[in-house]
Amino acid sequence: MSSAETILRASFNRLKARLENSITDSISKTAIFIKDAPHLLKKEWRLLQEEILGEASRIDNKENEDIPLETKPFQNKSSQNSQETIDHLRAKVARMIKKIEGPN
Numbered sequence: 664m665s666s667a668e669t670i671l672r673a674s675f676n677r678l679k680a681r682l683e684n685s686i687t688d689s690i691s692k693t694a695i696f697i698k699d700a701p702h703l704l705k706k707e708w709r710l711l712q713e714e715i716l717g718e719a720s721r722i723d724n725k726e727n728e729d730i731p732l733e734t735k736p737f738q739n740k741s742s743q744n745s746q747e748t749i750d751h752l753r754a755k756v757a758r759m760i761k762k763i764e765g766p767n
Contacts, residue, residue: 726762
């Protein structure tokens with residue numbers, strides 16, 4: 664065998680060995696991931712749910728702080744007529760809708 668042929672054959676052998684190692688490592692990592700995937704997915708799902716509930720609670724608390732609640736919102740005062748009450752409620756609903764929709 665010539666030295667060029669020997670070097671070429673040695674190069675192919677080393678490339679083959681490296682590829683086999685890379686493929687073997689990838690297969691083992693994939694197997695480990697597949698084994699752990701259900702646990703990881705459940706964990707991530709649980710964390711997402713907790714984050715969503717926490718964010719909803721935070722938003723709810725902020726909205727409750729921003730909107731002062733009247734103790735008896737439908738109680739008519741002696742000087743108000745029905746139309747004034749309706750106008751007041753419409754304005755209040757409009758403010759709440761603006762807060763929900765945010766700045767668009």
